[in-house]
Every structure is written in C-alpha cells, then in structure tokens.
Amino acid sequence: MALLEVNQLCVEFPTRRGVLRALDNISFGIEPGEILGVVGESGAGKSLTGAAIIGLLEPPGRVASGQIIFDGKRIDNLDQEAMRAIRGRHIGAIFQDPLTTLDPLMSVGKQLIETMQTHLKLSDRDAKARAIQWLEEVGIPAASERVFAYPHQFSGGMRQRVVIALALCAEPRLVIADEPTTALDVSIQAQIITLMRRLAADHGTSIMLVTHDMGVIAETCDRVAVMYAGRIAEIGPVGDVVRSPHHPYTEGLMGSIPSLESRVARLRQIDGAMPRLNAIPKGCAFNLRCTKAIARCQDERPELLPAGTTQAACFLVQEGAQ
Amino acid sequence: MSDRIVLQANDVARHFDVSRPALQRLLAGEKKRILRAVDGVSFQIVAGETLSLVGESGCGKSTMARLAVGLYAPTQGSITFEGQSMHAALADTSLRRKMNMIFQDPYASLNPRWRVRDIVAEPIKAFKLLSSRKDIEDRVGQLLTQVGLSAHDGEKFPHEFSGGQRQRISIARALSSEPEFLVCDEPTSALDVSVQAQILNLMRDLQERLGLTYLFISHNLAVVRHMSDDLGVMYLGRIVEQGPAEEIFRTPRHPYTRLLLDAIPDISAVGRQRTPVGGEVPSPISPPSGCTFHPRCPLANARCKAERPMETKVDGVAVACHAVEEGRAA
Numbered sequence: 001m002a003l004l005e006v007n008q009l010c011v012e013f014p015t016r017r018g019v020l021r022a023l024d025n026i027s028f029g030i031e032p033g034e035i036l037g038v039v040g041e042s043g044a045g046k047s048l049t050g051a052a053i054i055g056l057l058e059p060p061g062r063v064a065s066g067q068i069i070f071d072g073k074r075i076d077n078l079d080q081e082a083m084r085a086i087r088g089r090h091i092g093a094i095f096q097d098p099l100t101t102l103d104p105l106m107s108v109g110k111q112l113i114e115t116m117q118t119h120l121k122l123s124d125r126d127a128k129a130r131a132i133q134w135l136e137e138v139g140i141p142a143a144s145e146r147v148f149a150y151p152h153q154f155s156g157g158m159r160q161r162v163v164i165a166l167a168l169c170a171e172p173r174l175v176i177a178d179e180p181t182t183a184l185d186v187s188i189q190a191q192i193i194t195l196m197r198r199l200a201a202d203h204g205t206s207i208m209l210v211t212h213d214m215g216v217i218a219e220t221c222d223r224v225a226v227m228y229a230g231r232i233a234e235i236g237p238v239g240d241v242v243r244s245p246h247h248p249y250t251e252g253l254m255g256s257i258p259s260l261e262s263r264v265a266r267l268r269q270i271d272g273a274m275p276r277l278n279a280i281p282k283g284c285a286f287n288l289r290c291t292k293a294i295a296r297c298q299d300e301r302p303e304l305l306p307a308g309t310t311q312a313a314c315f316l317v318q319e320g321a322q
Numbered sequence: 323m324s325d326r327i328v329l330q331a332n333d334v335a336r337h338f339d340v341s342r343p344a345l346q347r348l349l350a351g352e353k354k355r356i357l358r359a360v361d362g363v364s365f366q367i368v369a370g371e372t373l374s375l376v377g378e379s380g381c382g383k384s385t386m387a388r389l390a391v392g393l394y395a396p397t398q399g400s401i402t403f404e405g406q407s408m409h410a411a412l413a414d415t416s417l418r419r420k421m422n423m424i425f426q427d428p429y430a431s432l433n434p435r436w437r438v439r440d441i442v443a444e445p446i447k448a449f450k451l452l453s454s455r456k457d458i459e460d461r462v463g464q465l466l467t468q469v470g471l472s473a474h475d476g477e478k479f480p481h482e483f484s485g486g487q488r489q490r491i492s493i494a495r496a497l498s499s500e501p502e503f504l505v506c507d508e509p510t511s512a513l514d515v516s517v518q519a520q521i522l523n524l525m526r527d528l529q530e531r532l533g534l535t536y537l538f539i540s541h542n543l544a545v546v547r548h549m550s551d552d553l554g555v556m557y558l559g560r561i562v563e564q565g566p567a568e569e570i571f572r573t574p575r576h577p578y579t580r581l582l583l584d585a586i587p588d589i590s591a592v593g594r595q596r597t598p599v600g601g602e603v604p605s606p607i608s609p610p611s612g613c614t615f616h617p618r619c620p621l622a623n624a625r626c627k628a629e630r631p632m633e634t635k636v637d638g639v640a641v642a643c644h645a646v647e648e649g650r651a652a
Contacts (some may be wrong), residue, residue, distance in 0.1 A: 197591050212515070273486060
C-alpha cells in the first residue's frame with residue numbers, strides 16, 4: 001500500500017476578483033522508501049503540493065476538494081493540533097534556505113534535542129547522545145565538540161546538513177524536501193544529494209523532492225511528476241520520463257536544458273510563458289504553447305492516462321495509442 | 323572572423339578592505355583584513371566571440387565582470403578596451419557606449435516607476451545618439467522588436483512582464499547604445515529552464531547578427547558550454563584553467579575543473595552513483611597557502627601547499643596546477 005496517497009487534490013485561493021485554482025485535480029502516490037521528484041517551472045504548483053501535504057498552506061489558500069491519505073488515514077481534514085502531532089514526527093520537511101529554517105539564537109544541538117524530545121520520549125542525556133549521532137551521520141566533522149555551536153558558525157552546506165538532521169531526527173516516514181539544494185553551490189549540492197539518498201535508503205524513508213532542476217531529479221529520484229499550471233502533465237519512472245517523454249511539455253522541457261554531453265546550435269525552446277492562475281486556458285493548460293495542439297485540446301481537459309511506461313495527460317498520446 | 327582583441331586583462335587584481343573601523347582594530351590589536359576577490363587574472367577576448375568565466379560563489383567572477391566594464395577600478399594590473407586603457411575608455415563617450423552590461427536579476431535591474439520605452443531610451447539619451455523624439459521612439463520600437471517583444475510594449479511598466487520578458491527588456495536596453503561588447507553576469511540564472519532557452523537562443527542570434535562580443539559569467543557549466551568559444555574556470559580569485567571551451571570540456575585537466583564537471587547533475591545521468599568531493603570553498607579573506615585548491619585536491623602534495631602554481635600550456639589550454647605540470651594528473 002502506498003505510504004502517501006493524494007487523490008484529486010484541489011487547492012484554491014479566494015481573492016476579491018474570484019477564486020484562483022492553484023492546484024487542479026492532482027493525484028499521485030508515494031511508496032515506502034521511494035523518492036518521488038516533483039518538477040516544474042516557477043508557479044507550476046510544486047511547492048504548494050508539498051505545503052498542502054504537511055498542512056502548511058498559507059491562508060487564504062485552502063484545500064477545496066480531494067483527499068490526502070497518509071498511512072491509510074486522511075490528513076487533509078485534521079485540525080491544527082492533530083496535524084502538529086504528525087508534522088515533524090511522521091512527515092518531516094526540508095526547505096530551501098537553511099539560514100531561515102534554523103533558529104539563529106539556539107545552538108544546533110539544542111534545536112535537535114528540542115525536536116526529538118517533542119516527538120519521542122527521550123531523557124536529556126539520550127537526546128544529547130542522539131543529537132551528536134545525527135550530526136555525525138550527516139557528516140559534520142568533530143560533531144561532539146560542535147553540537148552546541150550556533151548556526152552562524154556553520155557554512156551554508158553545513159547548515160543544510162543540520163536541517164536534514166533536524167528533518168530526520170524524529171525518524172519520520174516521509175520527508176518533503178522543497179528545493180533543498182537550490183541555494184548551494186554545485187560541489188556542495190552533490191554532497192547533499194548523495195547524503196539524502198543514503199539516508200533514505202538506510203532508514204527506509206520516503207522522500208518527495210520538489211525542485212526545478214531536472215538534473216537533480218534525474219540523479220536522485222525513482223519516479224518523477226512533471227507539473228504545469230497546477231496540474232500533473234506526466235508522471236512515471238525517472239529514466240523513461242527523461243529519455244522518452246510522452247507529453248509535449250515534458251519533451252520541450254527536456255530539450256530546453258543545455259547538456260554537458262554535447263553542444264547544439266540552438267536549444268529547443270517553448271515559446272511563451274506559463275499562464276497566470278487567472279488566465280489558464282480552457283481545455284489543456286498547455287494548448288496555447290503546444291506546437292502539436294489539435295482542436296480537441298482547446299475544449300476538453302485531458303486526463304492523466306497510461307502512455308507507455310509513464311502516465312501523460314495529453315490527447316495526442318492517447319489518440320496515438322488507440 | 324578577425325582576431326581583433328576587444329578586451330584584455332593583464333594580471334588584474336581587486337582587493338577589498340573588510341577590516342573593522344581603525345579604532346576598534348587598534349584596541350583589539352587586529353591586522354587589516356583584505357578580501358582578495360580577484361587576484362591576478364589575465365585573459366583576452368577576441369571580437370565576435372564569447373569568453374565565459376565559470377566558478378562557484380565567492381570565486382570572484384562577478385567582481386571580474388564589474389572590472390571589465392569599469393564599475394570597479396583594479397587594485398593592480400591593467401584592463402584595456404579596444405587598445406585603450408579602461409580609464410581612457412571610460413572618459414571617451416564614443417568608446418564608453420560600446421560596452422554595456424546585462425544583470426542577473428531582471429526584477430531588480432529595471433526601474434519599476436519607468437515605462438519600458440523610457441528604460442530602453444535612457445542610454446540613447448545619455449550618449450546623445452539620437453535627438454528627435456520621433457527617431458528615439460522608432461529606435462526603441464525597433465530594439466523591442468529585435469528582442470522579441472512588440473513595439474507597443476514600450477507603453478507598459480516592468481511589472482506587467484514575466485521574468486523572461488523583463489530580461490528581454492534588459493537586453494534591449496543594453497543594445498540601445500549600439501555596443502560591441504556586452505558583459506552578461508548570470509543573465510539566465512533567475513529564469514526557468516524553458517525561458518532560459520529562449521534567452522540563450524536570443525543572445526546567440528544577436529551575437530551572430532550584430533557581431534557582438536560577450537563576457538559571459540555563470541555558475542552553470544552546461545549553459546557555459548552552450549554559449550562559449552573560450553572558457554576560464556575561476557577558483558578563489560584566480561583562473562585555474564583557461565582555453566578553448568570545447569577542448570576543456572573534452573579533456574578537463576585541472577582537478578577543480580574535473581570536480582566541477584563531475585558534480586553537476588545531468589539529465590543524461592539517471593541514477594548515477596557518485597562519490598562527491600568533500601570540503602567547501604575556503605574564505606577568500608584567508609585563502610590557503612600555495613595552490614588555493616590544495617585542501618580539497620586529491621592530487622595535492624607538499625609542493626602544492628607551499629608554492630603557488632603558474633600557468634602551463636597543454637594543447638592550447640593554460641592550466642595552473644603542479645600536478646598537471648609534473649604529469650601526475652593522468
């Protein structure tokens with residue numbers, strides 16, 4: 001059974017000029033121990049998906065319909081208190097900027113101890129020992145001496161390691177990682193990716209990795225969901241989505257990434273930009289930018305249906321397959 | 323293509339004094355703290371070509387970009403533009419207008435209170451290139467069309483545009499002084515990949531059509547590979563490897579260049595297992611002795627700790643590394 005199941009989730013933002021639908025009928029699942037990548041351009045709704053799952057939607061945003069099922073129980077309709085017991089304990093979170101995630105006035109050890117004692121029954125002494133253990137596990141050198149150092153005494157890469165330790169220290173079964181390496185340099189990014197993958201494997205943790213960097217997804221994830229304008233355009237095993245994408249948007253996205261392997265005269269470009277939430281076209285959200293759009297794309301919204309080894313929301317694929 | 327050299331940098335350094343105020347320093351008995359952002363960099367850019375500088379944050383690439391358009395004066399060394407010293411080039415408006423800059427953040431680099439037509443017309447007015455209102459209006463319309471916007475967009479304000487469109491406006495503004503040389507400091511790193519592709523394609527089209535020369539600054543090696551003729555890899559204020567981009571990508575020689583190329587997640591590397599190199603970029607205020615890369619370098623020995631490596635040429639690529647010079651880097 002899937003650890004997390006999202007069924008036809010819709011998130012809306014009521015505004016003075018009408019209701020904006022930021023997530024529109026999203027469904028996917030994450031298996032235990034699986035790393036699911038969520039990729040898309042800014043405004044596609046990938047961070048919002050993560051926020052909805054951990055119950056941190058910023059008002060006036062709200063889950064309008066659909067279900068989020070974690071470990072067999074619905075969690076989208078829980079009240080604040082009940083959600084707090086799950087957040088941190090069963091679902092951890094890693095955010096983009098390690099400096100704003102950590103409390104600058106509290107030593108990293110204290111933050112780890114506080115987090116663990118909130119969720120687990122641990123004596124002060126055990127908690128301290130576990131804190132040092134966690135710092136060692138994420139690769140902080142001389143952890144026992146630095147356990148009571150403050151965040152400003154660590155570099156950016158070290159801080160992100162601490163954030164990862166914080167997210168994992170209560171041993172959650174699912175971690176939502178929202179652009180965990182975007183603020184870091186490439187050599188540090190490589191270290192963090194390897195670390196996350198190792199920890200997920202060692203502890204059997206599932207990860208939902210939200211990022212705009214297709215390269216990071218390709219190396220880290222088992223499966224990937226490509227989002228566009230609040231909808232999932234394509235979802236499937238990462239190798240298949242990268243190498244033989246079915247949705248024209250995924251195809252364009254892959255072609256627009258400059259490669260290290262070879263140099264091309266021109267990058268493939270998708271003309272135009274993603275529509276704003278108040279101007280999402282009727283039918284397929286991508287139809288105005290799609291070079292292969294047919295009449296049906298303008299009126300009818302395509303469902304996410306199997307296409308080869310992946311699932312794609314595109315009439316062309318579905319009609320071609322018939 | 324001619325081999326005319328547009329910009330030449332000779333042993334350029336830029337140091338910043340980041341000490342505390344003199345009295346506090348005196349009381350605490352501290353020495354001055356000097357940040358060597360750029361520390362002895364030499365390169366030249368041939369007309370119509372693109373030189374890219376690539377490196378991680380804090381390597382001095384953006385400082386070098388500012389030095390190249392005269393926004394900073396070098397602490398040491400000299401920069402010449404079209405054969406004139408930078409100082410003379412800045413004083414001479416007919417030369418000054420031939421260089422311009424495109425910035426990273428299209429949200430911060432456009433004045434939100436100005437209409438796009440005024441933003442794009444500003445360099446034309448500043449350099450007195452055209453005088454009649456009609457001519458300026460026509461020219462602005464032409465520039466906007468050239469970068470893929472419409473002439474009517476001049477009436478709008480920057481907030482009405484998306485990130486990619488704003489970067490097009492920045493490019494139109496940079497082109498309005500009819501420059502030959504553009505410094506592009508991370509022009510696409512604030513943009514989404516599909517928009518990045520649009521802007522990179524546009525920049526290469528413009529280079530071909532107008533014969534522009536670029537100094538391209540980026541941390542993204544894949545973007546750099548797509549854009550450059552020549553490449554310089556920077557680490558802690560110095561260029562560690564420089565030469566034709568294709569050659570460097572084919573056979574990276576300096577251990578740092580190899581590390582960078584290995585570290586980049588690439589979409590062709592699904593499920594790649596890797597052993598990342600540890601360590602981080604040290605502070606440029608107190609850089610390591612000798613070769614500044616030695617604490618992270620797998621090939622470092624006693625000589626690397628003591629002696630700063632000089633450039634040696636291998637197959638047209640200049641590499642500053644003892645291991646390469648001694649043939650230890652296989």
